[in-house]
């Protein structure tokens with residue numbers, strides 16, 4: 001940046017530490033002024049929505065959660081509610097809280113850098129911009145009646161019929177017996193997590209000493225779950241696969 | 253000065269004053285030497301380092317700030333101002349929310365009609381409602397952006413790990429605040445959005461009546477995680493009251509307390525992060 005390139009002279013002129021009063025306080029004041037004016041103008045121009053009175057006997061189609069949860073609601077297409085509505089949010093919250101304890105890269109603390117922490121930035125941007133923001137945008141604008149996908153120029157036809165042609169993964173592989181299907185599906189899941197974890201530990205074996213086993217283990221589990229969500233979406237859209245594993249109690 | 257007869261302003265002279273910025277000091281002098289001013293403020297403010305420190309340290313509203321800070325932390329390009337804007341929007345919802353509370357009753361029979369009353373009969377009612385709602389929505393966006401910037405600058409790295417964790421609680425509470433408020437207008441949008449949202453609790457493993465392994469626990473639609481949340485088996489008046497209490501008392505108190513801790517920690521962790 002310009003500061004780094006210019007000689008030291010400039011830095012000596014202005015002291016490194018400044019008084020909060022007036023430098024920060026006046027900035028906060030100006031910023032507050034701009035935000036409050038913007039908010040007031042916005043509120044004068046656009047009215048908050050108020051529909052007809054609540055009516056428990058009249059379910060709108062589509063029924064949508066508030067917009068900031070539509071990413072999760074969209075995951076419901078691909079996962080059962082126990083995962084999309086309960087386990088996924090908990091994993092997101094816990095996973096976010098773990099970030100400072102899992103990311104042991106000392107570089108890039110307090111300044112913008114892409115080169116010193118490429119993986120971290122890619123993972124966060126993918127999770128935030130694609131899995132969270134893009135799904136919200138899709139949920140707000142493209143999901144119509146029956147939670148079917150409509151392009152912006154298409155009419156939201158409440159009678160649109162979408163053929164249910166999904167099959168479970170064990171079925172696609174020729175398993176017809178419940179027990180064997182469950183064992184096959186469970187095996188696929190175990191293999192996914194097992195091989196993924198094993199491969200990661202093998203590739204990063206040199207880092208094991210410095211990073212620590214627990215850190216690496218948690219890191220790869222969270223990563224595998226995130227990738228797994230993407231895989232499941234691709235399997236559903238591309239290959240009409242409904243569940244990977246089916247049991248009487250829980251299906252994934 | 254007061255005795256001088258009024259002069260026709262000389263344009264060239266005036267332009268000169270404006271260009272050199274002298275006009276500001278002249279206006280400031282006029283004001284601070286007026287009787288009104290001198291009778292209100294007995295002595296001036298001397299811009300000394302000591303006074304700059306005292307302005308922060310002896311002011312109850314400003315004292316969560318440090319008295320000195322790194323120059324780079326002032327750069328909008330670094331912080332995007334998003335944390336501060338989030339806090340400001342929170343304060344706006346507190347002020348407008350209290351005003352709305354004067355007119356709103358969280359009762360099935362009244363809630364919706366109180367909204368109508370607010371919109372059509374209460375002076376500035378519609379404006380208060382709009383500001384409350386738009387500030388709340390904007391806050392959700394700014395808190396996400398704040399978090400994004402904190403991630404991009406790696407500011408969660410030691411020694412700021414705990415403040416990041418507090419931040420994750422804050423983003424969760426921000427969403428919950430917005431979600432509980434969503435039900436209060438008691439219109440179709442509110443009821444069904446909250447129905448969709450709270451239906452998820454039904455699927456909680458072990459504790460929701462449709463969740464995995466529920467049969468081993470024995471929960472019922474009337475007695476499970478969702479019923480605890482909405483006080484019944486569907487979104488009705490008890491849910492309205494619960495969400496109202498959570499929205500107006502419980503969550504704002506916790507979120508407000510966490511924000512104070514958040515700001516305190518910024519200071520104790522050595523101020524805004526920056527290259528060492």
Ligand code: HEM
Pocket residue numbers: 331332333334335336337338339342395398399402405407408412415416417418419420422423426511514518523524525526
């Ligand atoms: C109600 C929500 C929040 C409020 C009002 C808030 C407010 C602030 C403010 C005013 C700052 C000063 C610097 C700046 O403006 O960027 C800050 C810094 C910080 N915030 Fe937040 N914040 C909130 C939520 C969050 C969240 C969700 C996270 C992360 C998960 C977070 C993590 C941090 C960290 C780590 C810092 C220190 C940044 C640094 O040193 O560069 N905060 N917060």
